[in-house]
Amino acid sequence: MENYLSLFETYDVPAAFWVNIQLSFWAAIWALAVGTVLALFRISPIPSLQWFGAAYVNIFRNTPLTIILAFGFLGLFSVMQISLASDLNLSLFRIAIVGLALYHAAFVCEAIRSGVNTVPLGQAEAARAIGLSFLPAARLIILPQAFRGAIAPLGNVLIALIKNSTVAAAGSVATESSGLMKTMIEFRSDLVIPIFLTFALGFVILVIPIGLLTTWASRKLAVAR
Amino acid sequence: MSAQQVLFDAPGPRARRNILIGNIVGVLVVLGILAWVVSALAAKGQLAGSMWAPFLESRTWEFFILPGLLNTLKAAGISIVTSVLFGLVFGVGRLSHSAPIRWFAGLVVEVLRAVPVLLMMIFFWLALGSSGAVQPQDAPLIAVVIALTLYNGSVIAELVRSGVHGLPKGQREAGMAIGLTRNQSLRTIEVPQALIAMLPALISQFVVILKDSALGFIITYPELLQFTRRLGVGEGNVIPSLFVAAAIFIAINFALSSLATRLSTLLSFRTKGRKPAAKGAIAMDAAST
Numbered sequence: 001m002e003n004y005l006s007l008f009e010t011y012d013v014p015a016a017f018w019v020n021i022q023l024s025f026w027a028a029i030w031a032l033a034v035g036t037v038l039a040l041f042r043i044s045p046i047p048s049l050q051w052f053g054a055a056y057v058n059i060f061r062n063t064p065l066t067i068i069l070a071f072g073f074l075g076l077f078s079v080m081q082i083s084l085a086s087d088l089n090l091s092l093f094r095i096a097i098v099g100l101a102l103y104h105a106a107f108v109c110e111a112i113r114s115g116v117n118t119v120p121l122g123q124a125e126a127a128r129a130i131g132l133s134f135l136p137a138a139r140l141i142i143l144p145q146a147f148r149g150a151i152a153p154l155g156n157v158l159i160a161l162i163k164n165s166t167v168a169a170a171g172s173v174a175t176e177s178s179g180l181m182k183t184m185i186e187f188r189s190d191l192v193i194p195i196f197l198t199f200a201l202g203f204v205i206l207v208i209p210i211g212l213l214t215t216w217a218s219r220k221l222a223v224a225r
Numbered sequence: 226m227s228a229q230q231v232l233f234d235a236p237g238p239r240a241r242r243n244i245l246i247g248n249i250v251g252v253l254v255v256l257g258i259l260a261w262v263v264s265a266l267a268a269k270g271q272l273a274g275s276m277w278a279p280f281l282e283s284r285t286w287e288f289f290i291l292p293g294l295l296n297t298l299k300a301a302g303i304s305i306v307t308s309v310l311f312g313l314v315f316g317v318g319r320l321s322h323s324a325p326i327r328w329f330a331g332l333v334v335e336v337l338r339a340v341p342v343l344l345m346m347i348f349f350w351l352a353l354g355s356s357g358a359v360q361p362q363d364a365p366l367i368a369v370v371i372a373l374t375l376y377n378g379s380v381i382a383e384l385v386r387s388g389v390h391g392l393p394k395g396q397r398e399a400g401m402a403i404g405l406t407r408n409q410s411l412r413t414i415e416v417p418q419a420l421i422a423m424l425p426a427l428i429s430q431f432v433v434i435l436k437d438s439a440l441g442f443i444i445t446y447p448e449l450l451q452f453t454r455r456l457g458v459g460e461g462n463v464i465p466s467l468f469v470a471a472a473i474f475i476a477i478n479f480a481l482s483s484l485a486t487r488l489s490t491l492l493s494f495r496t497k498g499r500k501p502a503a504k505g506a507i508a509m510d511a512a513s514t
Binding site: 044045046047048049052058059061062063064065066067070071074075078079080081159163164166167169170177178181182185186189192193196199200203204207208211 | 236240244247248249251252255265266269271335336339340341342343344345347348351352355432436437438439440442443450454457463464467470471474475478479482
């Protein structure tokens with residue numbers, strides 16, 4: 001027990017989780033923005049934008065996240081020498097955020113589209129009947145209801161994003177929790193199970209409340225029909 | 226809202242002109258982005274013939290891509306079988322008549338779904354490697370398979386459960402009327418039907434397994450990404466190699482996803498008249514790596 005507690009003096013476990021939370025937070029915001037635009041593309045009347053949205057979703061949904069994040073480090077950072085900050089670690093951190101956001105944007109797009117599917121046909125017809133064209137109808141009538149219908153799937157995307165932020169290890173963000181867990185187990189192989197349980201519990205504590213909260217919110221905010 | 230065309234009217238002459246203009250602008254913007262990416266790649270010499278030439282040689286495929294692909298398919302194939310078994314056992318467990326079994330299965334499934342697959346992979350890799358229970362060179366594959374099984378098996382257990390809940394109540398009543406016990410009716414009547422109704426969602430989960438097998442890259446399992454990275458470092462063409470690896474993954478997963486979509490329309494007649502549970506389930510956990 002004393003052995004176990006001394007781990008927390010040597011290794012800063014909360015700091016590693018904080019890196020994952022920050023990665024998830026920024027990636028979630030960007031993924032939500034990009035995913036909403038993609039969803040708008042896919043329901044718009046313009047064929048080239050529909051096609052672009054569909055191609056984006058199919059490509060990013062079917063590529064392993066590990067490849068995307070490894071590409072960020074090996075391709076963008078090492079070969080293309082793209083850096084998003086003067087500080088090396090900050091640059092890798094931001095490249096990982098870009099990778100996470102681009103990957104999850106495809107799932108956000110699909111979640112919002114499933115939300116659009118919950119909006120009854122009559123709503124769009126009514127929007128047209130009062131003279132709204134595509135963008136005002138989408139902005140004022142369809143999307144607000146679609147977001148409320150999409151809370152549960154969006155919550156699932158957020159949960160996946162938090163767990164997937166550990167894959168940033170493939171993008172050489174060494175300070176996040178899966179990297180720290182690896183280091184800790186390598187140096188303290190006598191405590192391998194307690195170390196794993198600590199990190200597993202950390203994610204259970206992060207993820208399960210979000211699941212409960214989004215389930216509750218999706219019921220509470222669902223448009224009564 | 227099924228017919229999305231209703232978001233905009235059947236276009237008149239003016240709307241048709243606007244859509245045409247929008248379409249041209251859209252094409253130009255997309256082409257502009259592509260041109261920018263291509264020119265950035267070209268500026269770093271990534272589009273030179275020598276970068277892509279290795280993929281025309283048979284030894285590249287023989288020594289790098291095919292062995293990597295084979296290891297990827299091996300890890301994914303084993304994990305698919307074990308995940309389905311795990312999912313069946315715990316899915317039936319969650320539907321069990323006995324409360325302790327139900328709670329235990331529920332707890333296991335909920336916790337395993339909350340833990341990142343990569344954490345489990347790293348844990349089993351290091352724990353198995355240092356314990357000496359397995360040969361050190363086997364530890365990565367075994368860790369990949371165990372981690373994928375625990376996570377995806379839990380998701381499949383939920384699929385089994387929601388599939389059985391989606392069945393009409395009469396199925397169980399009929400089973401009990403002909404003298405089956407609850408468990409017999411579950412095993413022989415309800416679960417097989419649930420699996421067929423859930424087949425599209427199940428195949429989507431296989432896509433997740435195949436994609437997640439690329440996490441093996443991080444724990445030194447020599448799968449496709451690992452081999453293509455080695456190729457890229459050796460030939461000095463990291464970006465082309467990663468593109469090829471991604472293209473192979475996309476091709477396989479796209480084929481599997483299309484199969485799932487085709488099956489869900491094919492199977493829709495079986496679920497006619499009741500809520501299509503399979504549809505929501507596809508979206509359920511698809512966002513996993």
